[in-house]
Structures are given as structure tokens and as C-alpha cells.
Amino acid sequence: MRPFAEIFELAGGRKGGAAALDQALATTASRTPSEIAQIPDDRILAEMTRRIFYAGFSSKVIDDKWPAFETGFQGFEPHACAFMTDDHFDVLMQDRGIVRNGAKIRSVQLNAKFLLDLKAEHGSAARFFADWPDSDYVGLLDVLKKRASHLGGDAAGRFLRGIGKPAFIATPDMVAALIREGVLAKPPSGKKDLAAIQAAFNRWSRESGRDLTAISRVLAMSVDSDSHGYREPRKKG
DSSP states (O other): OOOHHHHHHHHHHHHTSHHHHHHHHGGGOOOOHHHHHTSOHHHHHHHHHHHHHHTTSOHHHHHHHHHHHHHHTGGGOHHHHHTOOHHHHHHHHTOTTSOOOHHHHHHHHHHHHHHHHHHHHHSSHHHHHHHSOGGGHHHHHHHHHHHSSSOOTHHHHHHHHHTTOOOOOOOHHHHHHHHHTTSOSSSOOSHHHHHHHHHHHHHHHHHHOOOHHHHHHHHHHTSOTTSOSSOOOOOOO
16 A cells, blocks of 8 residues: 555556646535534435436436425424325426435435434534544445435445545546556455555545545545456556
């Protein structure tokens, strides 16, 4: 497992240099904890819902239909969604303006209840996410998997990035880089693998001062995305 500075240099060599790489990373810059804490809980529920519906559907289709989602789910106000009546559910199932997937529509109600629980426990759902330590990101994934609905795997990480929370996502390129660095022997399949990733990211974060999102993207950009399986580093020049 090499120092992060060497991985950054490798990625920079593929992206036109360090300045160009930093510019690319700026497109997914994370928010500070204080900024995350200011996000209204209805926007957190909206981001959860958007990421859940993206899974299995074209993101463009969901984005085009999003105004109808906002209307149908009453602006994602957590109380309104948590106490959705069966009649309202039936209306949504007939609404051609949204994607009429019953399980995903029901997930909005379940996640609204989850956010209300977080509000009762922490003052707001946003405060809960803001205060969770990045050094235990895998613990946050576990909370979402167990207490939320339809927020396992990549959907959870993409939701967290969507609200500005630093997050790593196990894309094929990032996993290939972790295998190259000796962090993993194969694609992650359980808690032991996630713990190994977390430990590596914590070390690289201490070395570089960069957050989980930036480290994740640098790793992904340090490999050949058009190759298969293990990706050998390109030689410079």
C-alpha cells in the first residue's frame, strides 16, 4: 500500500497534471459538517428518494419527472410522507408523472419515519449525518442498511455524497485500485473487507488531508477504466 501522494501523482498523470486533477475533484467537493447540519430534513428525504429511484432507472427519466415527484410526495415533508394514507399511496400508484414502483414509493414513507426518529434522537436528521465521524463511514453505511429502506450498497454512498457527506463508493475502478494497493484481494463482499477499506482510507486521509470522496475518486482515476479485472498502471509518457 503506497503513500497517497504517489497514487495522486499516478492519477494526475492520467488527468493532465495535479492542477487538472484538483479541478476534477472540485466538481464533487464535500460540504463541511456545519453546512450539512443546515440542510432541511425534507431535502434529505428528497435526496434519499432520488437516489433510490435512480437505481434501476435512467437518471434522466427520474430528473425529468422530478417536479411530479415533489408534488406527489408533498415536497417530501417528513411528517406528511411518514403518515401517508393508503388512499394517497393508491393515488401515487396511478400517477403517470412519477415512476410507479410500489416498493420504492413505500420506501419514501419508511425513510420519512427513519428521519423523524433521527430528529427525535439528534435534533434533526441533518445533525445526525453531520456529526457522524468520517473515520467510521462503514458504520454509517450499516445504520442506513439496517434502519432505512432501499439504502444499501452504492445507493447509500451516492445519497451521502448527494448531501455533501464524504463517502467512498466501491466502483469497479476504485476496487481495482484497492486490489492493486494490496488493501483487498478481491471485490469487497462483507464487513471485513469494508473494515480494510476504511482503515486504508483513514490512513490516506491522515497523510493527505483529503476526505473520503476525494480519495475514492483519485483511486478510481488512477486505473485504466477500459480494462478488465486487475488494472495495471499505465506508464508515463
